[in-house]
Amino acid sequence: MRRRRQPNAPGRSKSRKVTLTPEQDAALQLKARRLKVSVARLLVESALTDQETATDRRELLETLFGLQRLLGNVANNVNQLARKANIEDEFPEAARPVLLQMLRLMKRLDLAVDELGMPGRSQGGGAR
Structure with missing residues (x-):
């Protein structure tokens, strides 16, 4: 579990003020909430990373796991077809x-x- 940094502890010493339209603010908040990060973290990761971020990776993995589950459901349906085929011999x-x-x-x-x-x-x- 991560600990919060103490207010007096060394760390970030700079801050930036960003002016947004209400639509931009809403979009940032929505995306940050969806990715389970703060708006500040979303902005920093987006601005400073040319590569895939940890947040991007987590979102991609969650999508892949969802696809895996769906394909598992399809496999179950195919198995039901196979059982029926075994009974009917076709x-x-x-x-x-x-x-x-x-x-x-x-x-x-x-x-x-x-x-x-x-x-x-x-x-x-999964078939490996």
Whole structure:
């Protein structure tokens, strides 16, 4: 857990005043709230970073995890199709390319999550 810096402790010694329109202020507040950071941190990260910020990375990972869950749901539906096919002794030919494409997407998504870090965060069920 992070500790707050004591008011007298050395640290930031400069401040800047920014004048915004009400629309700009609302947009900054909305984006900061969505990213779970302060407006000040959002401004500093945006202005001083040419690379991906920790906030950008977290947002991307959350999106990828959401996609992973959705693809897991699709995989579950495909498994239901397979069960039915086993009972009836026939797998629908139209479903075969969908299954193969879904498996390829799961592998790509798992690799993307692994490359971004966050070990142990993979939701399982992915084809590796």
